[in-house]
Amino acid sequence: MAKIVLDISVSAFKFKDMYKGTAKNLIAKSRDGRNVQLPLAVFKSFLTHQGIYGTFEVEFDENRKLVGVNKVR
Template sequence: MAKVVLSVALPAFKYEALYAGSAKNLVANSLDGRKVQLPLLAFQRFLTHQGINGVFEVEFDDMNKLIGVTRIG
């Protein structure tokens, strides 16, 4: 299984684009420099009035399918 660590700072107004239908994915660079694209819905439980902020560990299976997202900082 592969893991990627991301630092995410997404303002709430940008997350609202998901509900408007104009955004479905979060594109971010991992702390080790890899570019990843993930469904915004995977971060929904971390959404606050300020948006999504923090450091997250994202886990994938051997087929690169998303297993889960965990806040680590």
């Protein structure tokens, strides 16, 4: 399984766009330079009043399907 590391900084105000339907995906650059597009919904459990901030490890299967997301810091 493949893993990538993302440093994410999304304010609660920006995350609110997901609830309005104007934003469905998060586009980020991994630490190794790859651009990744993920559904915002997978980060919902990490949402605080301030937003989503931290380092996340994202795991994919051999078919590039999302397996899971874990906060590492």
